[in-house]
Amino acid sequence: MYEFDYHHPDSVAAAIALRAGAADGSYLAGGMTLLPTLKQRLASPSDLIDLAGVTGLTGIEVTADRVTIGAMTRHAEVAASEQIKGSIPALAFLASQIGDTQVRNRGTLGGSVANSDPSADYPAAVIGLGATLQTDHRTIAAEDYFQDLFQTALEEGELIRSIAFPIPRRAAYRKFPNPASRYAVVGVFVAQFAAGVRVGVTGAGPCAFRPAEFEAALNQRLDPAALDDVVIDHDRFNSDMHASAEYRGNLLRVMARRAVADLLAQPA
Amino acid sequence: MKVSLTVNERPVEADLPANTLLSDLIRGHLGLTGTHVGCDTSQCGACTVHLNGRAVKSCTILAAQAQGAAVTTIEGIGAPGNLHPMQAAFQDAHGLQCGFCTPGMIMAAIDLVQNAGPLDETKVREGLEGNLCRCTGYHNIVKAVLSAAERL
Structure with a gap:
């Protein structure tokens, strides 16, 4: 995997702000497609914004x-x-x-x-x-x-x-x-x-x-x-x-x- | 980046590059080499561990995503002379040959027995779709899991 900065925001607003501020950001949900893609170096996002801790996205x-x-x-x-x-x-x-x-x-x-x-x-x-x-x-x-x-x-x-x-x-x-x-x-x-x-x-x-x-x-x-x-x-x-x-x-x-x-x- | 979690009920803190996989933390940093990395492409399941009680492929999770989580590896469920019932069942039923897939098989099988409800052969085979074995043809693995399901 290429290097990236990892973020774990706790709100939708913070996630969107992080994504907007990243050079080439990507949201990370479960990662079952994204992580294999990164491991094969098929993508190289500058920032990963993990949504697992964002409130209001489950249920x-x-x-x-x-x-x-x-x-x-x-x-x-x-x-x-x-x-x-x-x-x-x-x-x-x-x-x-x-x-x-x-x-x-x-x-x-x-x-x-x-x-x-x-x-x-x-x-x-x-x-x-x-x-x-x-x-x-x-x-x-x-x-x-x-x-x-x-x-x-x-x-x-x-x-x-x-x-x-x-x-x-x-x-x-x-x-x-x-x-x-x-x-x-x-x-x-x-x-x-x-x-x-x-x-x-x-x-x-x-x-x-x-x-x-x-x-x-x-x-x-x-x-x-x-x-x-x-x-x-x-x-x-x-x-x-x-x-x-x-x-x-x-x-x-x-x-x-x-x-x-x-x-x-x-x-x- | 700093990550703190528990592995086999022991607190772990590590300062790692953000692109460190959970499997690399487990094997490389903690020296728990019972968790195997077979394919490294999320197919084979040899790297299966429990994350908060559920089977996951540790080669397909960032260590950072396990922040605050409870991780259990094959070393955390039993030991020589004090095998977990699933390990004992694999031994009794000859559920392994080379043994490379076995840690992942056992971790996936424990999740299956704990969470999938009543099991039969079909359900065990479906439940272990994420774990590949190149030796046994699965027959004795399925027998082992069904036998352990009765003991657990």
Whole structure:
């Protein structure tokens, strides 16, 4: 690792001031992506601003229609939360499938979503449930948030405080994990709301997205077979040593069908 | 920068460069070389220790992030002649061959038994996804963990 100055502020205001005052500062959440990146010398921030001691960034709050999770809440807490299991069990399940035990004990919701890795799990739920991100100075709708490969609507120094997930009638998440990294080669989150079905996809494209053609088919008929004949345009899908774009297109259909089957197995 | 924490219930204070990893503090500064660094890329889990009771990869945490925390390493759970039940179970079930992954396996397995609820073979295998073993094929490791879960 290159050298850096380490800071551990106790408030959002102090964190933002430190970031603004740094030559090339970086927030440190759980560090499960950032630290390996630093160790490989793929980044060289002048300052690391650790958010672990910042008050007001953790916690889980469930109301009648939404689940709000603090950005520094760790995956293991979401996976184990009885409140979340009781309101959006698919979200707790998704968290239980991230990385491995040690990663889930450190990694955070905000860190994952701020980084927007194309294969991260949480973005599928953020966009699949139509979540709202609360940052230090505004709210951002999921649709406006994910923009391109590692590119989000976050401005320089903007900090996610919490994410609010609307509670669906039913939802399910299925992913095909890379056997080594446990990242989603493709992951699909399907949610049924009174207003219709939403689908969030991770792993397939440069960032999380909603496949309009899947949603249209499922809104006509909520059944795995409704996806059999939907044409998937994989032109812009990721292609790497793990999977070709065409294979990811196939996995997208397979994971979506399985997620719909899981959703239908739950009481309406 | 100055860091103070407890390691195996002993208070530790150190003045370290900010980019010092917790694994380097444990091995290099404290000489607790039971914690192994296998891959150094956050994959293998040999460096697993407990941070406030939960399994973490000490090669993927800055020492500074452990400020004020309670760290437990393999040296802190048992000793020759007074093995922790998980260590004894690994010995009894032949849950190791070369032994390199074993400290991490045992620390991860203790977290699993303490925090994951009732275990079966599938849950143990899922719970140890963050720990790689090149020798055993995991079979006896899983047996050891299930056996220890009954003793603990």
